[in-house]
Every structure is written in structure tokens, then in C-alpha cells.
Amino acid sequence: MSGEVSEQGPPQALARVKAIHNGGQLLYLQFLNGNYLWLAIKDSMEFEVGDWALVGDERIDYAPEELWPDERWLGIVKSKLPDLTILDASGHLRFVPTNEVDYEIGNTVLVTDHGVDRVIDERPLRRDSDPLDESALAPYIVPPSGNLDFSKFGGLKDVVQRAMQLVEATLVKREKLKAIKARPIKGVLFTGDPGTGKTMLARIIAKETQSVLYRIRGPEFVSKWVGESEEVLRMIFDDAAEQKRAIVFFDEIDSVAGRREENDHDASRRIVATLLTMMDRAEPEENVLVLATTNRPDDIDEALLRAGRFDWTIEFPKPSHEDRVEILAIGAARHTVKGDLPLATVAAQTEGWTAADLDLIWAEASLFAVSDEREAIMAEDFVAGFQRVQEQFNLKRVNERRRVAQE
Ligand SMILES: Nc1ncnc2c1ncn2[C@@H]1O[C@H](COP(=O)(O)OP(=O)(O)OP(=O)(O)O)[C@@H](O)[C@H]1O
Ligand SMILES: [Mg+2]
Known part of the structure; x- marks a missing residue:
């Protein structure tokens, strides 16, 4: 104990005991500013690691608990x-x-x-001091894919025509539609089984109509900070409104906008509410169309299907025989092939397959060609590829039936 007490009192600083040596006589201390200090103490003092001490020039005290910094x-x-x-x-x-x-x-x-x-x-809180800037939009803007156009989309002529008609009426010929006082089209819903080309067609249409495409994918979009998804959504709509033409594309919308009573997930409820506001707000002058896809249309929040929102639906059917020939021909054009491939024969045997299913044939056919040291896919590879995929489908179906039977 030393020194006179000056007017300011002796300078002491809080330090944390980080380690103890020499049977309790040597303390390793850390101050709040990060500095460290070794200090010898009297053996009458009993510090423990984690305690807080008041350290002065020549003295050390136990720090009263009220002074301990909040370490939470x-x-x-x-x-x-x-x-x-x-x-x-x-x-x-x-x-x-x-x-x-x-x-x-x-x-x-x-x-x-x-x-x-x-x-x-319960929710992840986000700091308001982290305002979103333009870069928050970047992940949602889909750059037009260079080689994607209508020629790559096989079959489903009625679907393509109908989709183009709706999109063009909205984005390209809106003035004319307005002149005849037609109700503006705000939202179009693509429904159909997985792999029937919903996403692909949306991308092609955006490119062919020279629209900026914003793609929002359900599951990823929800798992964000509180309020951020809604803020991003508003930014997307604001940005879209400034474009000559824009498509706001909700891929797999059922995963964000499931029926609200079933889906009490707070975040998705707020997203749906924001989407509804945005769609209702959209001025007819804005060249913005909202497209959404789902393979579970019955699961979508009814509020979204009401008039003035997604009131146009296009169902993507499984491809017909003719469609399948076209889809296979497009696949053939994408690969290195040699000789005539029996596209029509395989098309005839693939009733009920989707375009995505048919695509699998090419992967298998390529494997056969490569294993046999060929530089191009030949008829035998193509047929073998088809059979391989078919076997896998059968196997899947058997397993599925077995699973159902066991339940
Ligand atoms: N009409 C088509 N012509 C050629 N290829 C197609 C066609 N439709 C789909 N495909 C192929 O199938 C793949 C899957 O299609 P896509 O992702 O568009 O299906 P989807 O309907 O969006 O499925 P999901 O509901 O699972 O999202 C595409 O990447 C493309 O290779
Ligand atoms: Mg899709």
C-alpha cells in the first residue's frame, strides 16, 4: 500500500485473471484494452482464473462484482x-x-x-445499420444465357404460344391492351410436374422479350435475416419498375408462399404479404410481369390466386410422342452423334417421361460411347442409354412401391 491519494484517486484499471502460476503468487492479467501484465501478489490473496481485479501502480484488489464488465x-x-x-x-x-x-x-x-x-x-435480428445497397440485388438478376432460345425448347407448342401471348401482351404490347381497356396482366403461374420445362421456358421468354429477369428461389430466399427478404423484394420490384421490361420470377413459389394456415413460418408470411402489396401496387404503366412456377398449385396461398394477382395459369403437361421426338432431337443436336439415332422409337417407348427424364438418356449414352472408346454417340449407345435410364426408373418405382407397402 503506498502513496498519497491524489485528487483523482490512484489510477486503477480493470483486468481479468487469465492464468495463475507459482502456487497462486503470480498472476497473468489482461486489461480491457487487450494489454497483458505479469504481476506478483501476496499469498493472502486468492484469485481464480476468470476473476476481475483492480490493478493500480503498486497494488491489486479484488474488483467488486458491480464493476465486472458485462460479458454477455x-x-x-x-x-x-x-x-x-x-x-x-x-x-x-x-x-x-x-x-x-x-x-x-x-x-x-x-x-x-x-x-x-x-x-x-425467436427470429434472427439484423442490424439496421447494415442498410442494403444495390449489390443486394445482384444475386437475383439472371444474365441472359447466350445460347438459350425457343429453338432449344422442344414440343409443348400450345404452352409456348400461350406463355408468349401473355408475356408479350404485358411487356411488349401493354399500350395496345390499355387502349382497349383490358385488365392488365400482373402475374402468370406456370404449373406442372418437375422437369417439364417451367424454369427453362421462363428464362427463354425473358431473353426473347429482352426483359431483365429477377429470379427468386423459394427456399433460399426465406432463410435470411428478419426483414431482409421483404426489403430485397421491394428493391427488386423498384428496380424492375425502372427497366424497359422486367420479369420478376418466383421459382418454386409454393416453398415461400404456401397456404398460410398450414405454414405458420413467420418469414414466409411476411414475404407473401410484401409480394401481395407489390403486385397490387404495380402501376399499369410499369412493364413488369410477375411469373411464378410451382409443381404443387394446390399448396399456394389463395390470396395470391385472387383477381389482379396470379390470375393466369399455364399448365405444363408431360410431352406428347411428337414433343418427345423434338426434345430428343434437340438433345441430339447438343451432342456429338454419328449416324441415325432411333429417336422416334425411343419416343414411342417413353410415354409419361418429362423432358428432364429424357435428358438423362444422353448422359448414359455418353458413358456407353466413352467406355467403348467412341468419339460420338451412335445408335447402340443411345438405345443402351435409354434402357439404362428405364431400368433405373423401374427400380425406383419398385422401391417406391415397396416403401409404400411397408408403411
Ligand atoms: N421442352 C423442353 N425441351 C428441351 N429440354 C427441356 C424441355 N423442358 C425441360 N427440358 C430440360 O429439362 C431440364 C429441367 O427443366 P426445368 O428445370 O425447366 O423443369 P421445371 O419444370 O422447372 O422443373 P421443377 O418443377 O423441378 O423446377 C432443363 O434444364 C432442360 O434441360
Ligand atoms: Mg424449375
């Missing part, structure tokens, strides 16, 4: 393992032990080094 921090739960929890703390990943506090992935929580203290909000 806010984090978003990213992953919860039995023994370890990973959190996002202002953009840095940190981990703490998992404890008995009840919390889930996505919660905003108060945390100490010992684990989660409590849940502050």
Missing part, C-alpha cells in the same frame, strides 16, 4: 450440436458449450462464454 454478447444461433453451439456474432462465427437453455437455430440469443443465457427473439 448477442448472437444468432447457426448450429446446435449436443456439446457445442455455433453462433454468428456480428458476422464472426463463435462457439460456446451447449447448455440446457431452450433455443433453436435462427434465434437471437444473449450469450456468455459458458453458453446461451436466454433467447431475446
Whole structure:
């Protein structure tokens, strides 16, 4: 104990005990500014690692608990393992032990080094000081694909024609439609089984009508910070309104906009509400069309199907025999082939297959050609490829039936 007490009092600083040596006589301290200090103490003092001390020039005291800095921090739960929890703390990943506090992935929580203290909000809170800028739009703008055009889309002539008619009426001939006082078309819904070409056609149409295409994919879009999805959605619509022509494309919309009573996921409910506002707000002068795809039309929130929203639906059927020949011919044109391939014969045997199913034949056919050291796909490879895919489908069906029977 030394010195006179000056008017300001002796300077002392808070430091944390990081390590103890020499039977408790040597402390390794860390100050709040990050500096370290070794300090010898009297053996009558009993510090423990983690304690806070008040350190002055020639003296050290126990820091009263009121002075201990709040060491709790806010984090978003990213992953919860039995023994370890990973959190996002202002953009840095940190981990703490998992404890008995009840919390889930996505919660905003108060945390100490010992684990989660409590849940502050069920939702991941985002800092308002992180305003979204233009770059937030970038992931949603689909650059026009160089070689994609109508010639790559086989069959489904009625679908293509109908889709083009609706899109052109909206984006290209809106003035004329307005002159005859027709109700503007705001949203068109593409329905149909997986692999029937919904996404592909949307991309082709955007390119052929020289529209800027914004693509929002359901599942990825929801798992964002609170409020961010809605903000991005508003930005997309604002940006779209400034373009000569634009298509806002909701791919697999059922995953964001499922029926609300079944889907009480907060985030998707807010996204649907924002989408509804945006669609209702859209001025007829804006050359913006909203396209959406789904293979579960019955699962879509009814509010979206009401007049003035997605009130036009185009169903993508499975390709007909003629369609399948065309789709296979397009596939052939994409590959290196030699000689005549029995496209019509295979088309005749693939009733019920989608375009995506037919595409698989080429992958298998290529394997056969390569294994046999050929430089091009020949008829025998094509047929073998078809048979291989067919076998796999049969196998899948058998397994599916077995699974259903077991349930
Ligand atoms: N009419 C078509 N002509 C040629 N190829 C097609 C056609 N339709 C689909 N394809 C092929 O099938 C693939 C899958 O199609 P696409 O992704 O458009 O299906 P989808 O209907 O969007 O399916 P999902 O519902 O699973 O999203 C395409 O990448 C393309 O290679
Ligand atoms: Mg798709």
C-alpha cells in the first residue's frame, strides 16, 4: 500500500485473471484494452482464473462484482450440436458449450462464454445499420444465357404460344391492351410436374422479350435475416419498375408462399404479404410481369390466386410422342452423334417421361460411347442409354412401391 491519494484517486484499471502460476503468487492479467501484465501478489490473496481485479501502480484488489464488465454478447444461433453451439456474432462465427437453455437455430440469443443465457427473439435480428445497397440485388438478376432460345425448347407448342401471348401482351404490347381497356396482366403461374420445362421456358421468354429477369428461389430466399427478404423484394420490384421490361420470377413459389394456415413460418408470411402489396401496387404503366412456377398449385396461398394477382395459369403437361421426338432431337443436336439415332422409337417407348427424364438418356449414352472408346454417340449407345435410364426408373418405382407397402 503506498502513496498519497491524489485528487483523482490512484489510477486503477480493470483486468481479468487469465492464468495463475507459482502456487497462486503470480498472476497473468489482461486489461480491457487487450494489454497483458505479469504481476506478483501476496499469498493472502486468492484469485481464480476468470476473476476481475483492480490493478493500480503498486497494488491489486479484488474488483467488486458491480464493476465486472458485462460479458454477455448477442448472437444468432447457426448450429446446435449436443456439446457445442455455433453462433454468428456480428458476422464472426463463435462457439460456446451447449447448455440446457431452450433455443433453436435462427434465434437471437444473449450469450456468455459458458453458453446461451436466454433467447431475446425467436427470429434472427439484423442490424439496421447494415442498410442494403444495390449489390443486394445482384444475386437475383439472371444474365441472359447466350445460347438459350425457343429453338432449344422442344414440343409443348400450345404452352409456348400461350406463355408468349401473355408475356408479350404485358411487356411488349401493354399500350395496345390499355387502349382497349383490358385488365392488365400482373402475374402468370406456370404449373406442372418437375422437369417439364417451367424454369427453362421462363428464362427463354425473358431473353426473347429482352426483359431483365429477377429470379427468386423459394427456399433460399426465406432463410435470411428478419426483414431482409421483404426489403430485397421491394428493391427488386423498384428496380424492375425502372427497366424497359422486367420479369420478376418466383421459382418454386409454393416453398415461400404456401397456404398460410398450414405454414405458420413467420418469414414466409411476411414475404407473401410484401409480394401481395407489390403486385397490387404495380402501376399499369410499369412493364413488369410477375411469373411464378410451382409443381404443387394446390399448396399456394389463395390470396395470391385472387383477381389482379396470379390470375393466369399455364399448365405444363408431360410431352406428347411428337414433343418427345423434338426434345430428343434437340438433345441430339447438343451432342456429338454419328449416324441415325432411333429417336422416334425411343419416343414411342417413353410415354409419361418429362423432358428432364429424357435428358438423362444422353448422359448414359455418353458413358456407353466413352467406355467403348467412341468419339460420338451412335445408335447402340443411345438405345443402351435409354434402357439404362428405364431400368433405373423401374427400380425406383419398385422401391417406391415397396416403401409404400411397408408403411
Ligand atoms: N421442352 C423442353 N425441351 C428441351 N429440354 C427441356 C424441355 N423442358 C425441360 N427440358 C430440360 O429439362 C431440364 C429441367 O427443366 P426445368 O428445370 O425447366 O423443369 P421445371 O419444370 O422447372 O422443373 P421443377 O418443377 O423441378 O423446377 C432443363 O434444364 C432442360 O434441360
Ligand atoms: Mg424449375
